[in-house]
Amino acid sequence: MSPPPDPPASLLVEALAGPGFGIDTGFAAPALVHGLAAAVARRDGAGEFRAAAVGAGRNRAVRPQIRGDRICWLLNADDDAERAVLSRLDALRLELNRTLMLGVVDFECHYAIYAAGARYARHLDRSPRGAERVVSLVLYLNDDWGPADGGELVIAADDREVVVPPAAGTLAVFLSQRFEHEVRETRRERASLTGWFRRRPSLGVDL
Ligand code: OGA
Ligand code: MN
Numbered sequence: 001m002s003p004p005p006d007p008p009a010s011l012l013v014e015a016l017a018g019p020g021f022g023i024d025t026g027f028a029a030p031a032l033v034h035g036l037a038a039a040v041a042r043r044d045g046a047g048e049f050r051a052a053a054v055g056a057g058r059n060r061a062v063r064p065q066i067r068g069d070r071i072c073w074l075l076n077a078d079d080d081a082e083r084a085v086l087s088r089l090d091a092l093r094l095e096l097n098r099t100l101m102l103g104v105v106d107f108e109c110h111y112a113i114y115a116a117g118a119r120y121a122r123h124l125d126r127s128p129r130g131a132e133r134v135v136s137l138v139l140y141l142n143d144d145w146g147p148a149d150g151g152e153l154v155i156a157a158d159d160r161e162v163v164v165p166p167a168a169g170t171l172a173v174f175l176s177q178r179f180e181h182e183v184r185e186t187r188r189e190r191a192s193l194t195g196w197f198r199r200r201p202s203l204g205v206d207l
Contacts (some may be wrong), residue, residue, distance in 0.1 A: 012092065013099050013175050016135065021155050023164055025172045028085070028139060029172035035081025037141045040072075040111050040191050048072045049113060054123075069116030070112040071184075074193070085193065091138065093197050096135065102197070104134050109195025114151060118190075120183035122156065125176040125196065132198040133176040140166035141191040151186030153180050166190050 003016075028036075043049065049070040051062045070197020077083040082205075089107060096102045125136045138153060145151075145167040153164040155174055164172050174181070176196060181189075 010092070010093065010095060012171070013095055016096065016098055016173060016175065018177050021157065021162065022173050023026075023162070024173075025167065026115075026169055028088075028169045030168065032081055032084055033141050033143075033168045035079065036085060036139075036193060037143075037191060039079060039082055040113065040141065041109065043072050043078075044113060047082065049111070050172045052112070056207065057091075064118070065121075068122045069112040069114045069120060071112045071194075073108070073110045076144040084140065089185050090193065102134055103199050104197035105200055106132070106198040107195055108198065109137075109193055112192050112194055114183065114186045114190040116187055116189060119185040122154075122180050122182040124180050130201065131177070131197040132201050134199050136174050136176045136179075137195045137196040138166075138172045139193045139195070140170045140172075141168060141193070142166050142188075143168045145188075149186065149188045149190075151188065152184045154179060154184060155181045166192060 010023055012022045048074045051064070051066050051070045052069050053060050053062050055061055055063075056066050074082065074086075076193060077086055086107075089109075093104055093107060116151040125133050145165050148163070151166050153166060153172055155164065155172070156179060164170065
C-alpha cells in the first residue's frame with residue numbers, strides 16, 4: 001500500500017515558498033484573539049511591558065521616533081489562549097520544515113502595544129538578535145480596525161508595497177532577511193503578537 005499523500009500545503013507555506021511573504025486574514029478565530037487580547041491587558045496591568053529599544057551593544061537605546069512600541073516577551077504560556085497560539089505556530093513551524101526544509105528549530109515571540117501616535121520606521125528584522133531569524137510572523141489582536149486608524153504594516157516587496165491592516169485574526173508572515181518593513185503611525189492603540197522562527201546559530205560562518 002502506498003503511503004497517504006501529504007496534506008496540501010497551507011496558504012502560508014505556499015506564500016513563503018513563492019513571493020516570500022503571505023497574509024492570512026483568518027488565521028485566528030475571535031475567541032483566540034480575545035483570549036490573547038485579555039492576556040495582553042493582564043500582563044500590561046502587571047507591569048510586564050517595557051519600551052522597545054533599537055540598535056545593538058553600545059548603540060542600544062530607546063528611540064521612540066524610530067520605534068515607539070512597548071513589548072513583553074512571551075516566555076511561558078500563562079493561559080489557554082497563549083498555549084493555543086504557541087501550539088498553532090509550532091505546527092506551522094513543523095510544516096515549514098517538512099515542506100520547505102527550512103530547518104527552523106526555535107521560536108521566540110513578544111507581545112507589542114503601540115499607543116496612539118507610535119510607529120516603527122522601516123527596518124529589517126536582523127539585529128540585534130542575529131541572523132538566526134528566518135521567518136517573521138505578526139498576529140494582530142485589534143477588533144474593528146478601520147482605514148482611519150492607520151497603524152498598517154507595510155512590507156517592501158520587490159516592486160510594490162504590501163499594506164496590511166492590523167485587524168483581529170490576521171497573521172502576516174515574511175522572510176526576515178529579505179523584506180524591509182515598517183509600521184505606519186497608529187491613531188489607536190494597536191496590539192499584536194510578533195515572533196520569529198529561527199534556525200540554529202551558525203559558527204560564525206555565513207554559508
Ligand atoms: C517588529 C515589527 C510589525 C508589526 O516588531 O519587528 O516589524 O506589524 N512589527 O507590528
Ligand atoms: Mn520588524
